[in-house]
Amino acid sequence: MTSRAAVDVRPLTEPEFADWNRAMNIGFLREPTSSEEILEARRAQFTPGRSVGAFDGGRCIATFRSFAQELTVVGGATVPADAVTNVTVAPTHRRRGLLTRMMERDLAAAKERGDVVATLIAAEYPIYGRYGFGPATSTTEWTIDVPRTGLDPRRSGPEDGGRIDLVDAEDVRRLGPGLHERLRRAQPGAVSRDELWWRITTGAVRFHSTFHEPYYAVYRSAGGEVEGMAAYTADDHWGDAKQPLNTARVKWLIGVTPAAERALWHYLCSVDWVVKVKSGWRAPDDLLPHFLPDPRAAAVTTQADWLWVRILDVERALGARTYGAAGSLVLEVTDGGGLSGGRYRLQASADGAGSCARTTERADLTLDVAELAVLWLGDESAVRLAALGRVREERAGAARQADALLRTSRRPWCPDIF
Numbered sequence: 001m002t003s004r005a006a007v008d009v010r011p012l013t014e015p016e017f018a019d020w021n022r023a024m025n026i027g028f029l030r031e032p033t034s035s036e037e038i039l040e041a042r043r044a045q046f047t048p049g050r051s052v053g054a055f056d057g058g059r060c061i062a063t064f065r066s067f068a069q070e071l072t073v074v075g076g077a078t079v080p081a082d083a084v085t086n087v088t089v090a091p092t093h094r095r096r097g098l099l100t101r102m103m104e105r106d107l108a109a110a111k112e113r114g115d116v117v118a119t120l121i122a123a124e125y126p127i128y129g130r131y132g133f134g135p136a137t138s139t140t141e142w143t144i145d146v147p148r149t150g151l152d153p154r155r156s157g158p159e160d161g162g163r164i165d166l167v168d169a170e171d172v173r174r175l176g177p178g179l180h181e182r183l184r185r186a187q188p189g190a191v192s193r194d195e196l197w198w199r200i201t202t203g204a205v206r207f208h209s210t211f212h213e214p215y216y217a218v219y220r221s222a223g224g225e226v227e228g229m230a231a232y233t234a235d236d237h238w239g240d241a242k243q244p245l246n247t248a249r250v251k252w253l254i255g256v257t258p259a260a261e262r263a264l265w266h267y268l269c270s271v272d273w274v275v276k277v278k279s280g281w282r283a284p285d286d287l288l289p290h291f292l293p294d295p296r297a298a299a300v301t302t303q304a305d306w307l308w309v310r311i312l313d314v315e316r317a318l319g320a321r322t323y324g325a326a327g328s329l330v331l332e333v334t335d336g337g338g339l340s341g342g343r344y345r346l347q348a349s350a351d352g353a354g355s356c357a358r359t360t361e362r363a364d365l366t367l368d369v370a371e372l373a374v375l376w377l378g379d380e381s382a383v384r385l386a387a388l389g390r391v392r393e394e395r396a397g398a399a400r401q402a403d404a405l406l407r408t409s410r411r412p413w414c415p416d417i418f
Contacts, residue, residue, distance in 0.1 A: 027088020075322030082110035134373035135305035150293030161222030169202035189412030228260030244273035283413035307414035318356035323348035332363035378408030
């Protein structure tokens with residue numbers, strides 16, 4: 001077995017990219033070797049210094065990449081984030097501390113850069129809590145049984161004066177970014193998308209050899225404004241009695257008004273031959289079931305944690321968001337990574353504005369930085385975490401006060417995977 005010291009963890013150089021990409025493919029159980037076309041497409045994500053590899057005998061055996069991102073917080077402000085992705089360790093080199101070395105290097109650099117948080121989508125739940133990450137949003141997928149919805153099968157379009165149009169990939173690249181900006185500025189937990197994201201999702205840049213072009217539907221209001229967009233695919237399945245039993249799968253759906261969301265879901269349930277609609281990853285309190293005359297037609301088929309957050313700057317993180325009530329709370333934050341620990345006073349005013357600063361006052365609540373991340377976007381209850389032993393009250397009633405300050409009327413949601 002190669003010793004820990006003999007494995008070199010360092011930033012990737014461009015000539016090593018193919019070897020790094022092969023290691024990443026193996027880690028994700030994909031076909032190891034990528035075509036030159038796919039390699040060239042993936043190089044578009046290469047940022048010097050932010051793609052890291054672990055090398056044993058000159059061969060890459062672990063991968064790690066981060067990139068710049070913006071995360072929307074409660075109230076609509078955004079904070080700079082260090083988005084972590086492409087994390088793998090070869091099965092031959094597990095349990096040697098390689099992920100820890102790569103993660104510590106990246107988080108220290110993010111802290112030095114001035115990023116407020118780090119983010120990731122966790123493939124496995126138990127891995128990232130030990131680095132200070134906590135699950136800050138969750139996601140739900142529904143499967144709609146179209147015949148049970150109660151919708152009129154003769155329906156021909158929205159009843160609000162709007163319209164649905166089918167468009168092509170070029171239209172999506174033109175209309176999508178502005179629409180998404182409107183969504184993410186209003187949705188806590190949403191993250192930024194760059195131009196490359198839109199090129200990848202529409203197939204202009206292809207990371208996989210099996211890209212299947214989806215259908216794209218756009219909703220325009222009665223005034224002609226684009227307020228919603230969806231990408232979906234459909235299979236080709238027929239029953240023994242020559243009955244169509246097709247399933248439509250939503251890749252993503254953006255709606256900046258309830259009318260747009262309603263129109264797009266009704267449209268998807270009206271496509272000929274489609275008897276089931278898979279909603280894709282949605283907010284856990286999405287309005288989808290209640291857009292249907294019979295909400296039971298939409299059954300929850302997946303519910304899980306989604307966006308994980310690691311707070312790097314407690315003062316800026318708590319100062320960026322707004323609050324549901326006036327009040328003051330002193331938090332004792334523990335941080336095994338040594339990046340954000342300390343005692344902080346959170347002060348919220350009646351208009352929702354908040355500020356946070358270090359203090360020597362007695363703490364009201366003690367919690368790990370990972371639990372602070374769970375509470376930060378308003379999705380979890382401090383009272384629940386206290387019952388689970390994950391938050392400790394130093395003053396009676398402090399957890400209930402934290403809920404009054406931090407919890408939100410609508411749950412945070414991250415529409416993206418990265």
